[in-house]
Amino acid sequence: MPTLNCSLQGPAHGPVTGPVPTSNSHSNARQVALKILSTSSSTSTKSSSLISSLQSPSDRNLCTNLVQTANRREGQIDDIIQRHAKKRPKKVVLAALKLGIVQMKFLDTPPHAAIYETLEALKTFPSVSKPQVSFVNAVLRSASNSTSPLSPSTSNLSPHISSTLSSDWGSSVMSEVAEVYSLHDGGVTLSCTDVDVVGEMFRTHNVTNEISPLGSVGVKNPGSIKKLPGFDEGLWWVQDSSASLPAILLKNSIERIKKEGETVRVVDVCSAPGGKAMQMGSWGWEVEGVELKEKRAKRMRENIERTRLQNKVTVTVADAKTFQPSLPPLGFLLDAPCTATGTGRKNVDVMRRSEAEGKKMEEELVNTTVGIWENAKHWGSKVCVFSVCSLSVREGESQVDTFLRMGGVEIDRIMPEEVPGFEGSIDEQGRLRIFPSDRGDGFFITRFIFV
Numbered sequence: 001m002p003t004l005n006c007s008l009q010g011p012a013h014g015p016v017t018g019p020v021p022t023s024n025s026h027s028n029a030r031q032v033a034l035k036i037l038s039t040s041s042s043t044s045t046k047s048s049s050l051i052s053s054l055q056s057p058s059d060r061n062l063c064t065n066l067v068q069t070a071n072r073r074e075g076q077i078d079d080i081i082q083r084h085a086k087k088r089p090k091k092v093v094l095a096a097l098k099l100g101i102v103q104m105k106f107l108d109t110p111p112h113a114a115i116y117e118t119l120e121a122l123k124t125f126p127s128v129s130k131p132q133v134s135f136v137n138a139v140l141r142s143a144s145n146s147t148s149p150l151s152p153s154t155s156n157l158s159p160h161i162s163s164t165l166s167s168d169w170g171s172s173v174m175s176e177v178a179e180v181y182s183l184h185d186g187g188v189t190l191s192c193t194d195v196d197v198v199g200e201m202f203r204t205h206n207v208t209n210e211i212s213p214l215g216s217v218g219v220k221n222p223g224s225i226k227k228l229p230g231f232d233e234g235l236w237w238v239q240d241s242s243a244s245l246p247a248i249l250l251k252n253s254i255e256r257i258k259k260e261g262e263t264v265r266v267v268d269v270c271s272a273p274g275g276k277a278m279q280m281g282s283w284g285w286e287v288e289g290v291e292l293k294e295k296r297a298k299r300m301r302e303n304i305e306r307t308r309l310q311n312k313v314t315v316t317v318a319d320a321k322t323f324q325p326s327l328p329p330l331g332f333l334l335d336a337p338c339t340a341t342g343t344g345r346k347n348v349d350v351m352r353r354s355e356a357e358g359k360k361m362e363e364e365l366v367n368t369t370v371g372i373w374e375n376a377k378h379w380g381s382k383v384c385v386f387s388v389c390s391l392s393v394r395e396g397e398s399q400v401d402t403f404l405r406m407g408g409v410e411i412d413r414i415m416p417e418e419v420p421g422f423e424g425s426i427d428e429q430g431r432l433r434i435f436p437s438d439r440g441d442g443f444f445i446t447r448f449i450f451v
């Protein structure tokens with residue numbers, strides 16, 4: 001592999017050949033993408049507001065795709081930069097290399113257009129010098145001529161995430177997860193108060209959607225979520241189909257034990273932002289949510305008001321390790337705080353977590369969850385569901401072993417007919433272990449019965 005002498009002080013290179021893109025070529029989207037990629041907060045709310053500042057929906061889509069793909073493919077892009085640049089530049093110059101490479105290697109932009117547009121975006125930054133522009137031009141041209149294969153998508157996972165996934169599930173599952181998390185999937189899945197009403201409304205407004213057997217609605221290209229029909233009326237909320245399963249499984253066991261005409265009262269432990277609480281409230285249940293963080297509880301209250309479920313769902317800010325419900329609940333759902341390693345499709349930071357951060361988080365969250373369980377098991381419930389959106393055995397299967405050792409419960413096996421589309425994810429103990437490559441977010445779910 002020839003490595004050009006692309007130093008920052010290198011000679012200026014000639015113009016890139018090929019047809020020059022017209023003014024209709026989304027230059028604003030690329031400028032904003034470059035700005036976002038040049039700051040360390042490229043996944044933060046600041047980047048969302050920069051993207052929202054773009055006028056046209058197609059610019060916003062392109063910018064999101066550029067930023068998301070550059071973040072998700074960081075390991076593969078870094079490998080290309082390393083092979084073609086002698087020196088690793090900083091900030092906006094590094095961001096320009098990423099922007100050019102992402103277009104050429106991952107978004108099928110013809111190389112001459114990708115390079116031209118990247119250089120034009122770079123030149124709008126007043127602090128950028130001519131030698132820096134020449135450097136970017138030279139590195140991108142060298143990369144565009146290269147026929148070397150890309151490094152595998154596993155290089156986009158941090159060493160900590162790839163080693164924990166491999167030791168828990170083996171290297172082929174780790175590779176599948178890396179592949180899924182490396183793709184930018186702009187789609188969204190919704191839970192609805194009434195799926196038929198939402199399906200009809202989307203049909204009327206020509207919103208292409210797919211309704212899953214569990215009643216979740218998938219929208220591939222949603223654009224702005226708040227502009228989708230039914231948002232203001234509170235007919236739906238964003239929730240992955242695997243995330244809708246814990247409440248559905250609790251419902252099935254409650255149906256079996258509840259008395260004729262009995263009002264179903266449940267506690268939703270660790271409740272915000274409220275996806276599962278709203279699901280249960282939409283079935284007419286009385287749901288008492290418990291959430292530690294005031295800010296998250298506030299967001300949950302807004303969601304409850306938007307979905308008009310305030311008569312059914314309440315949220316109390318409290319530590320679930322000591323919280324006592326106002327009345328004994330028939331059941332509870334503990335959607336425990338976790339490292340969220342199953343949510344990398346939406347949350348790119350998950351892919352990059354360091355060992356120090358990952359281990360500390362896991363240790364704290366596992367202890368918190370055991371403390372919550374110790375408290376909740378004395379509330380007098382008959383059934384409960386435990387779930388985590390983590391792929392870690394320690395946060396999932398091992399926690400269930402701990403709960404069983406603590407006594408008072410048995411596993412209530414999940415049956416295939418309860419989980420259409422996820423039948424293959426039931427393990428030999430009747431628990432659900434869903435991987436992101438199966439469909440949607442990774443989840444682990446176990447249902448218990450008190451004995």
Ligand SMILES: C[S@@+](CC[C@H](N)C(=O)[O-])C[C@H]1O[C@@H](n2cnc3c(N)ncnc32)[C@H](O)[C@@H]1O
Pocket residue numbers: 269270271272273274275276277290291292293296318319320321335336337338368372
């Ligand atoms: C996985 S999220 C819950 C998602 C929620 N069940 C839903 O469906 O929208 C976990 C939540 O637990 C909260 N939490 C963490 N520790 C807690 C504790 N000790 N008591 C109550 N809530 C806690 C976190 O702030 C976070 O909002």
